[in-house]
Amino acid sequence: MMALWGAIIGAGLFHGFNPGMGWPLAVSAALMDKSPRALWPALGALAVGHFLAMAMVLLPFSLVSSLIKWDVEIRISAGVLVALMGVYLLFNRKHPRFLARVKPTRLALWSFLAALAHGAGLMLVPIFLAMHDVGDSIVGNVVAAGFVAGAHTAAMAGACITVSYVIYRWLGLKFLTRTWFNLDVAWALSLIIVGIVGIVSAAS
Amino acid sequence: MQLRPDSSFYPTARMAMEAPVEKYGFTVMLSGDASQPDGIAVVDLDSTSKTFGQIVHQVMATTPGDEFHHFGWNACSASLSPLSGHAFLERRYLIVPGIRSSRIYIIDVKEPLKAKIHKVIEPEEVFEKTGYSRPHTIHCGPEGIYVSTLGGGGKDGTDGPPGIFIMDCETFEILGRYEMDRGKQDKHYDFWWNLPQDYMVSSEWGLPPQYENGIVPSDLLSNKYGHSIHFWDLRARKNVQTLDFGEQYQMALEIRPAHDPAKSYGFCGVVVDTTNLQGAIFTWWRDDDGKWQAKKTITIDPVPAEADQLPELLKGFGAVPPLVTDIDLSLDDRFLYVACWGLGEMHQYDVSDPMSPVLVGKVELGGIVKDTKHPNGRDFAYGPQMVEISRDGKRVYWTNSLYSSWDDQFYPDDEGGQMVMAHVGEEGGLTLDKDFYVDFPQGLRAHQIRLEGGDCSTDSFCYPNN
Numbered sequence: 001m002m003a004l005w006g007a008i009i010g011a012g013l014f015h016g017f018n019p020g021m022g023w024p025l026a027v028s029a030a031l032m033d034k035s036p037r038a039l040w041p042a043l044g045a046l047a048v049g050h051f052l053a054m055a056m057v058l059l060p061f062s063l064v065s066s067l068i069k070w071d072v073e074i075r076i077s078a079g080v081l082v083a084l085m086g087v088y089l090l091f092n093r094k095h096p097r098f099l100a101r102v103k104p105t106r107l108a109l110w111s112f113l114a115a116l117a118h119g120a121g122l123m124l125v126p127i128f129l130a131m132h133d134v135g136d137s138i139v140g141n142v143v144a145a146g147f148v149a150g151a152h153t154a155a156m157a158g159a160c161i162t163v164s165y166v167i168y169r170w171l172g173l174k175f176l177t178r179t180w181f182n183l184d185v186a187w188a189l190s191l192i193i194v195g196i197v198g199i200v201s202a203a204s
Numbered sequence: 205m206q207l208r209p210d211s212s213f214y215p216t217a218r219m220a221m222e223a224p225v226e227k228y229g230f231t232v233m234l235s236g237d238a239s240q241p242d243g244i245a246v247v248d249l250d251s252t253s254k255t256f257g258q259i260v261h262q263v264m265a266t267t268p269g270d271e272f273h274h275f276g277w278n279a280c281s282a283s284l285s286p287l288s289g290h291a292f293l294e295r296r297y298l299i300v301p302g303i304r305s306s307r308i309y310i311i312d313v314k315e316p317l318k319a320k321i322h323k324v325i326e327p328e329e330v331f332e333k334t335g336y337s338r339p340h341t342i343h344c345g346p347e348g349i350y351v352s353t354l355g356g357g358g359k360d361g362t363d364g365p366p367g368i369f370i371m372d373c374e375t376f377e378i379l380g381r382y383e384m385d386r387g388k389q390d391k392h393y394d395f396w397w398n399l400p401q402d403y404m405v406s407s408e409w410g411l412p413p414q415y416e417n418g419i420v421p422s423d424l425l426s427n428k429y430g431h432s433i434h435f436w437d438l439r440a441r442k443n444v445q446t447l448d449f450g451e452q453y454q455m456a457l458e459i460r461p462a463h464d465p466a467k468s469y470g471f472c473g474v475v476v477d478t479t480n481l482q483g484a485i486f487t488w489w490r491d492d493d494g495k496w497q498a499k500k501t502i503t504i505d506p507v508p509a510e511a512d513q514l515p516e517l518l519k520g521f522g523a524v525p526p527l528v529t530d531i532d533l534s535l536d537d538r539f540l541y542v543a544c545w546g547l548g549e550m551h552q553y554d555v556s557d558p559m560s561p562v563l564v565g566k567v568e569l570g571g572i573v574k575d576t577k578h579p580n581g582r583d584f585a586y587g588p589q590m591v592e593i594s595r596d597g598k599r600v601y602w603t604n605s606l607y608s609s610w611d612d613q614f615y616p617d618d619e620g621g622q623m624v625m626a627h628v629g630e631e632g633g634l635t636l637d638k639d640f641y642v643d644f645p646q647g648l649r650a651h652q653i654r655l656e657g658g659d660c661s662t663d664s665f666c667y668p669n670n
Contacts, residue, residue, distance in 0.1 A: 020286050024215075024667070028285075028400055031668040032466050093205075094374070095289030100346040103439050104287060104402050114286075173215035173667050176284065182207045182292045 004131050005151065011123055012152040015050070015115075016159025019180045022046045022111055025104070026164040027173065039164055042107055047157040049111025050120070054149035057121030058128055062145035065129060066138045075129045075202030082126055083195025085119040090188035119191055124152060126198025206292040212657040213281045213295070217463035217535045218669040220281065220595050220658060227253075228316040229592075229601060230298060231623055232272040232651035233262070233644055236608045240647060241265035242272040244300060246316050247623065247642055249601075249655070257625075257640045263311055263319050270302025270309075271608060274652050276342025277662055278310075278349060278373055282399060285666040288346045293373060297322060298654065299349060301339035304416065306330050308339060308351075310376050316656060323376055333378040334369040337361045338412060341394050343664065346439065348373040350382060352395050354412060361412035366392040368406070387443030391430040394458050397438050399666050400465045404436040405488070407456045407472060418609040421517065425478060427451040433459065433472055433488065435496045445496050449486055452479045453500075456486075460533040460540070460661070462558070466668035469558050471540060472498070473531040481506035481521060483528035483544060487558045502553060502561050504528065504544055509573045517613050524572045527614070529606055530590050532660055534597040539564075539632065545587040545606055546614065548574045550626070552600075552634045564632030569624065570604060572614060578624060579638045585620040585649075586611055592653040593660040600626045600634065603650035611649065621650035 015021045026042035064074055096117050102110040115121060128148050132141055167175055214220035229247040246261035265272070279293035300309040306327035313319040331337060337355035344350075349371040355361020367389070368382040383389075391408035408430020414420050423429060431453045435445040449456060453474040461470035469489035477484055485502035506523040518524065527546035533539070533555070540561060542551040548571015553561035568576040570584035578584050584604060591602040603623045605611050611618070621644030626634045644650050654662065 020289070020291065022286050024284075024286055028667050031670050032400060034466075097347055100288050100348075101439050102287065104285075104400055110287060114289075168670075172670060174219060176215050176667075177209045177211075177213065180209050180291060182205065184292075185205075 001131065004127050007127050008124060008148055008152050009155040012155025013159045015120055016156035017163055018183060019176060020183070021050070021114065021156070021160075022107065023160045023164040024176055025107060026160065027168050030168050036165070036168060039168060043157060043160055043164065045107035046111040046160060047153055049108040050115050050156055051149055051153040053112045053115035054121045054124060054152055055146065056116070058124060058145035058149055059142065061125055061129060062141040063138060065132055065141050066136055072202050075126070076199050078125045078129055079195045079198030079202065081195070082119070082122045082198065083192045085122050086188045086191030086195060089119065089191065090185065093184055118187065123191055123194055124148060126194050129198065130201055206294055209284060209291050210279065210293065210295050213279075213284050214663070214665065215281070215284055215667040216669045217537075217665045220663060220665070221535045221597060223595055223657065225596065226594055226655040226657060226659075228656040230313065230654045230656070231603060231642075232275065233621065233648040234272055234605060234608065234651055235268060235647055236605070236611060236619065236649050237647075238269040238271075238608075241268045242270050242302070243648070244272070244298065244311060244319070245644065246313075246319055257642055259642060259645070261317050261319060263321060265302070265309060266321070266324060267305070267307065269305055270307050271304035272300055272651065273303040273607070274341050275300040275654065277344060277654070277658070278376075280344050280658055280663040282344050282346075282664040282666065285346070285399060290373060295657070299342045299351070299371070299376075301342070301351065303338050303340055303354065306337045306339060313656075325376065325378065329378060331357065334381055335364055336366055336369055336381070338366070340392075343396060343662075344373060345397065345664065346399065348379065349376075350395070352392050352406065354392055354409060365390045366411075368392075368395060382441055383443075384441040385443060387434065388432070388446040389434045389443055393430065393456070396459045396461050396470075397664060398461055398465050398468070399438075399664050401468060402438045404438040405459045405461065405470065406434045406436065407459050408432055409455055409457060415607065416609065418613050419517070424454055424476070427454060427478055429454040430456055431474075432456065433498070447488065447496055447498050449474065449498060449500075452477050453484060454478055457529065458531045460531055462537045463533065463535050463660075463665055464537055464669050465665055467537065471531060471533065471555070471558070473528045473542065475528055476525050481523055481525040483526035483542075485528070485531065485540070485542060485561070489558070499559065501559060502542065504542070504547075504551070507547060507573065513573045515572065515614055515616050518572070527587075532591045532593055534593050535595055535660055536597060539597065539628070541591045541593065541600055543588045543591050543602065545589050547571050548576055548587040550588040550591065550600070550602060550634065552628070552632055554632055565629070565634035567626055567634050567636055569636065578641055579636050580641050582641060582643075583620075584622055584624070585618040586615045590652045592655060594655065595658060595660070598628050600628060601653050603653060605649035605651050608649070620644065621648050623650050623653065
């Protein structure tokens, strides 16, 4: 169980540190306003969007996951779905253009759509399904999904806050280009791996 | 696949200024009479090189008659916004449109000395997918590559208004029109934007029949060229305000926003005021209520001349108009360079206070009446025209041709292409480099310049200077 929570927190940190998930926008907001106070609303908006994207993906799985009879099938289908998303992202590296049409002032919406489009929520599904005990109530599963999304987002926001504050206050934006790595392939592969692990653990 | 952002992408304008010095320039070579294909000259700008100031490679078009004019990069510092999702593009391709043919060349300059054509988009594809013609300014932005056009549909480009279209920044496929609501905009020329503040500004020259076969004097005297600039909600693709400078301010051309995106102002050059032949620069800014305003902050007077010193077109006026045909702003938003193509002068203004520019430097070269020679003793055909500033602001490059048919009207006796360079003093001041004088191959004129790794009229920065 600890390992599964660790995976959820780890994924959160991974998302938060990745510039592609938005922390540079918080730094930009603070620089535009010439005040570190402008970091917080921007980071808040990014976190809210991320949380909603996680919750939206986990919710349907939490509703069906109490169907004891279909537990194995559900977990296998979820694993297949996640792995397929990974395969899709591996071969289609183009970024969805609709994301570029979101206004810079709509950070929560942008964060929500970016997390959704990259399958960030899907990455949590097999972990979430592996956590619950067969026979938990629907309400219990929905609450658990909320906790998973919340813990993940807290880790993501913590990473975002740390890196944007340190860059804003001390390091400066030259670290943006030095620390931004192209994780597209790693990201797609991690979806595939998580999906396969989900399938294997359900079948065994 | 790029694993890191391109090293020529900079979060802020100030960081771009600290970048390594440019080693190569890319300059348009234009066949004035369309007797040979146009091309891009690769010029050695490395002062330690044996071939410094020479054309070291040429990429020629496939067909004559394109009329190369302006061009731009497939990717720039704009890619560093997470919002665009394009952080790992490479600054590698020049997008070079033919302003007359509507053909677009994608040139791969990854290795400048082996630069080559990567793809050609035929005019029919542009017409079919956009209903526009005569592509002009190129900027890379949130949704891909944005291209402004001067003509609408039909043979003479007057079937519908011109506008901007978007190309995919990886495949170079034309995606379609930009505008969802163009408001009063019915002419086009240049455009640029402020990405974090999410606005775009566009300007107006004239419709194709007003320029393709030369300037139309009756249209100019009846103030029928463009005199408005348009402000757009960039991502909503909507014209939110049209600002008319006044009808005598004919041909509002280059749009130069402050490079630091925390600022909400910029400049626009006007070729000629028809009431007094002055050239003018307007400063535009957003006021406290969010409305856009503009004010004339620079005027340049015409110089009286005898009729026999003037081309046919100007004989009746008894003066040379300055003809402000290009302006460019240094990356620190401090110096604005103004090309006076008619007078034969390059002006340098300190615009630290954008509302009250101060003339701090001036170089005389070429010109309709003065025809000043280069310090090396050689001729400079036409006058100073397209101007480009090095990222660090220490060197200013310019060329001499405006537009084929207009060159012939204003300078009927001149021919040739030259590119020169001037050094900038610490507190301003401009001095021509005696040893930098690129003479273009026979029959080819010179137009826009792009510097390897970006310059002062390509990159859009996503983060304020810190």
